[in-house]
Amino acid sequence: MADRVAFELRDDVYRRPLETATERLGIGAGWKCADVGAGGGDVSVALGKIVGPTGRVFAIDIDPRRRDQVAEAASKETQVIALTQAAEELLLPEKVDLAFCRFLLLQVVDPKLVIERMASVVRTDGWVVIQEAITSAGRIGESPISALAGTMRHPDIGIKVPLMVHELGLEMTDCWAEAPVALGDTPEARYLEAMTDTLMIEEPIMLPPIVTTIARIRR
Numbered sequence: 001m002a003d004r005v006a007f008e009l010r011d012d013v014y015r016r017p018l019e020t021a022t023e024r025l026g027i028g029a030g031w032k033c034a035d036v037g038a039g040g041g042d043v044s045v046a047l048g049k050i051v052g053p054t055g056r057v058f059a060i061d062i063d064p065r066r067r068d069q070v071a072e073a074a075s076k077e078t079q080v081i082a083l084t085q086a087a088e089e090l091l092l093p094e095k096v097d098l099a100f101c102r103f104l105l106l107q108v109v110d111p112k113l114v115i116e117r118m119a120s121v122v123r124t125d126g127w128v129v130i131q132e133a134i135t136s137a138g139r140i141g142e143s144p145i146s147a148l149a150g151t152m153r154h155p156d157i158g159i160k161v162p163l164m165v166h167e168l169g170l171e172m173t174d175c176w177a178e179a180p181v182a183l184g185d186t187p188e189a190r191y192l193e194a195m196t197d198t199l200m201i202e203e204p205i206m207l208p209p210i211v212t213t214i215a216r217i218r219r
């Protein structure tokens with residue numbers, strides 16, 4: 001199945017953790033945000049809708065092809081600005097209220113450096129929000145979904161982020177895990193099929209939990 005379809009399914013099945021995080025933080029109109037490792041722009045567009053025309057979302061990705069994808073996805077949200085940049089060298093024209101990343105740290109060489117860079121672009125008393133998976137915790141029935149770790153550098157980075165945040169001297173204000181669980185021919189089963197080539201509809205599945213870590217930036 002095409003990558004794009006897999007990403008669309010993934011965006012759907014992990015929509016709830018994104019909503020939980022934005023609601024708990026109370027993001028509102030006028031916020032300035034950075035979506036680091038923005039990919040196709042799912043998070044950028046969601047943030048753009050919340051912050052509205054008076055806000056701003058910098059959608060940053062190392063892959064220049066993502067700039068056009070984000071521009072297309074965010075065509076109605078003029079406050080979304082797509083930039084090609086490595087997260088390790090993150091540098092923005094202004095400080096932001098929130099730096100967000102989802103499914104990024106599992107790919108990068110040095111996740112702690114990226115968290116540090118994210119914190120560096122946030123204003124005093126602003127926020128860093130990190131949503132990363134614990135891939136090995138996914139289940140088909142009682143068995144781990146071993147096929148998902150694939151080529152990820154850090155498949156279980158979600159459980160390591162709180163310690164990294166602590167070691168960087170950031171104040172962790174909230175942290176929780178959410179996992180989509182489903183039975184039957186559901187978007188979750190179709191996403192798993194896209195990732196593993198196996199459609200599993202007779203047993204319950206739990207996709208890898210995503211850990212949301214929220215840190216407040218005090219200086």
Ligand SMILES: C[S@@+](CC[C@H](N)C(=O)[O-])C[C@H]1O[C@@H](n2cnc3c(N)ncnc32)[C@H](O)[C@@H]1O
Nearest residue numbers: 037038039042061062063086087102103107108
């Ligand atoms: C799995 S996608 C996640 C996309 C998006 N955050 C989401 O949740 O839909 C990871 C994205 O991170 C980008 N990426 C990987 N390494 C990066 C780095 N060092 N700096 C910036 N972006 C990076 C990739 O190009 C890719 O678009």
